């Protein structure tokens with residue numbers, strides 16, 4: 450994303466995609482929790498301040514909606530003619546209806562039935578890794594992507610991508626198409642002109658092909674999951690199938706209004722949902738804190754975009770309508786203002802944290818929190834926006850209102866456990882950890898994601914001792930290649946290579 454910070458009246462422009470998510474972390478460390486920047490030609494804010502984030506992600510007056518313009522390049526990857534989707538749409542009535550239907554399908558009571566799928570695919574991955582052996586360095590990032598695509602395909606659409614079983618990955622396979630399309634999306638977010646006149650830009654025409662290839666695959670899944678008349682998993686997608694899409698979208702919305710979980714149509718497996726940590730799993734105690742610490746340091750979604758619809762208070766500032774607001778999860782979860790010793794991987798931070806908390810204010814746990822208003826770090830943005838009256842500047846951030854709309858009935862695998870002292874729902878004073886975001890636009894798929902992440906980690910840790918390959922250049926080498934390509938990834942094609950030493954062999 451093109452953005453720049455104001456320094457003494459001049460603007461330093463940087464492209465955060467090229468420089469990696471670390472640039473916003475550096476600025477947050479240096480300038481504090483509310484920073485005025487330029488997003489393209491707009492003035493915007495970057496917010497890492499916990500109290501301001503609680504208001505932005507809540508439902509009160511300070512709540513902000515999606516910046517649909519920033520998200521719109523994603524549309525071209527998902528649907529013909531670039532229609533908005535659940536992720537990219539502003540929170541209008543249509544979004545509410547679809548969100549309600551999809552959330553029902555992702556209720557943990559439904560998702561737990563999918564556990565055997567996750568366990569069995571991960572089991573196949575373990576067998577494959579055992580065959581590869583410890584001498585060869587394996588790209589674990591890609592291994593995780595293989596399981597994830599198989600799990601999403603099977604659980605949501607009854608479609609088997611067969612990623613884990615692939616010996617070699619052809620260039621046209623989703624495993625390759627998806628990362629290339631993600632890269633094109635990020636390029637278009639950084640430079641919207643790229644979508645309008647691709648020929649003017651390096652690899653612009655190729656980017657169009659990547660977007661179309663990803664779009665065809667998304668559409669293929671939707672059409673296959675249709676109740677009747679769609680092609681079977683065995684029949685390849687044909688262009689005529691695309692004409693059925695408006696009908697499918699109407700189906701989802703209609704059943705959403707009727708209160709039925711339309712996306713359940715894709716759910717085709719039965720079975721017990723016992724998760725690994727509910728058994729006598731020796732790694733259960735370790736897996737949850739390790740998962741949380743990994744998600745803190747390396748959040749999959751490293752930045753989110755919101756926009757003020759009307760003049761809105763953000764911390765002590767009143768910002769004008771139409772101001773884009775960047776929410777850099779990577780910086781929020783790694784800045785020295787929100788965490789003690791943030792650059793060190795310390796799963797033990799989470800040992801006595803409420804087990805089910807995935808949204809919390811870690812400053813409270815570390816005894817570092819100040820009252821909400823005082824904890825707002827005033828920055829180079831002093832002249833940012835027409836500030837409110839002096840007494841307003843001292844007013845605490847608006848706490849989120851109790852839940853009351855689309856996702857009222859959502860049942861997540863783990864409800865927020867009260868934010869570790871942050872006051873719980875409706876009274877949270879701040880947020881410094883939210884890998885799945887928070888509030889009405891939080892991740893609707895988080896129950897599936899958590900089940901998969903924990904299962905994969907528990908099974909890998911119980912079978913292997915894992916060691917970073919030397920060619921990665923240590924932790925610093927990996928961090929130096931961090932890059933936002935829609936999700937947090939590493940630059941280049943090497944991925945994250947590791948040696949996996951089978952535990953039985955070592956014990957014998």
Ligand code: HEM
Nearest residue numbers: 535536749750753754884885886890891892893894897898
């Ligand atoms: C570890 C895995 C995952 C992480 C960390 C994650 C994180 C997030 C975050 C931070 C958001 C908010 C994005 C924003 O506002 O810009 C989000 C939204 C969303 N996620 Fe996930 N996600 C994960 C897996 C999944 C899965 C497996 C699915 C579905 C199969 C999913 C579906 C969605 C959808 C549809 C939204 C948009 C919700 C809305 O705006 O109403 N996610 N996710």
